[in-house]
Amino acid sequence: MLLHRTFVAALRKAMQASVVLAATSSAMAPAWAQEPLPSPTGPVILSVSGTIAVTNNGDSADFDREMLYALGLGDLETTTAWTDGIQSFRGVTLQKVLERVGAEGTTVTATALNDFVTSFPFSDAQQYGVLLAAFMNGEEMPVRDRGPLWIVYPRDDFPELQQPEYNDRWAWQLRSLEIR
Template sequence: MQTRTITRWLATTVLLGGLMAPWAQASEATILTLVAPDGSSKSLKRSELEALPQVSFETGTPWTQGRHGYRGPLLGDVIRQISPKAGRVNAVALNNYSHEVRLSDYEGYPLILAMSEDGKPLTRRNKGPFWLLFPFSSAPKLAEDPNVQASMVWQIVRIEVLD
C-alpha cells in the first residue's frame, strides 16, 4: 500500500512539474528597469540582457582583490532598449544610491553592465545583480578619477536615461 501511494505521489509530482515548468519560465522576474527621459519605462529580465551581445574583459578594481574576469552587455546596448541615444544616465542601486554617469567620459572604453565575475553570476553579496564597470587595468589614469570611481555603481536595479 505504501509503495502505491509513493508511486502516485511521484507520478503526480512529475506531471505537475512538467505542467508548471512553462509557467515558471514565463514568470521570470524583472531584474532591471529602464526609464526613458519622457518617464516611460521598460522592465527587463535577465534572459533579455543575456540575449544582447556580451563583452568580456579581465581587470583589477579598487573594490576587489586581484584581477577578475567580467562579462555583460555594453551599457549603450542596454540603453538602446528604451532610448536611441543618451548622453547621461542615472544608475540606481538596490539601496537607492545613485550616480549620474556621463557616457562621454567612457568613449573608447567598454563600459559594461557586468552580470558575471569569473564566469559566475553576480549576486547581491558580490555587487550584483549588475555592476557598471569598465576595464580599470587598461586605463589607470581614468581609474584614478574619483568621478569615474563613483560612476561604477553596483547592485544596479534601475537605469534612468536623463538625456
C-alpha cells in the same frame, strides 16, 4: 598614364563610398533596436527610463536576465578598487542596452538596490565600453555579492579610469538607469 588615371578615379570613388557608408552606418541602429521590447517573463533586474524610444512598462524599459543576455554577452578583465588582482567580468555592454531602448541624452543616472545613486556621462558607454557585469570570475553575482548587475569600467585600459573620481561610477547591485 592611363593606368594612373584609372587608379586615381577608382580610389576617389572608393573614398567617396566609404564616407557615405561611414555617415549612414553611424546613424543606423541595429535591426533589433527597432523592434518592440517584449515584456519580461522572469524577475526584472534592470529598468531603464528617461529619454528612451522603446519601452515595455509605461515610460520605462524593463529587462529580465534572459532579455539582457539576449543582447549579447561580452567579457572584460580588469582590476577594481574593491578586489585584489585582475577580475574577469561577463555581461552586456551598456552601449547595447542604450541602443536597444533607443536612448538619447548626455547623462546616465544609475540607482542601486540600496538607493546608492551615481551619474556619469552618456558618452562613457561608447568611449570606454562600460559593462553591466552579471558574472565575476565565472560565477553569476548574487545580490549579497554586488549582483545582479555591476557597472564595470575597463580601468586597466585607460589611465584616467584609475583616478579616484571614476570609482563612484561603479554602481553594484544596479537596479535602474535613467537617461537625461
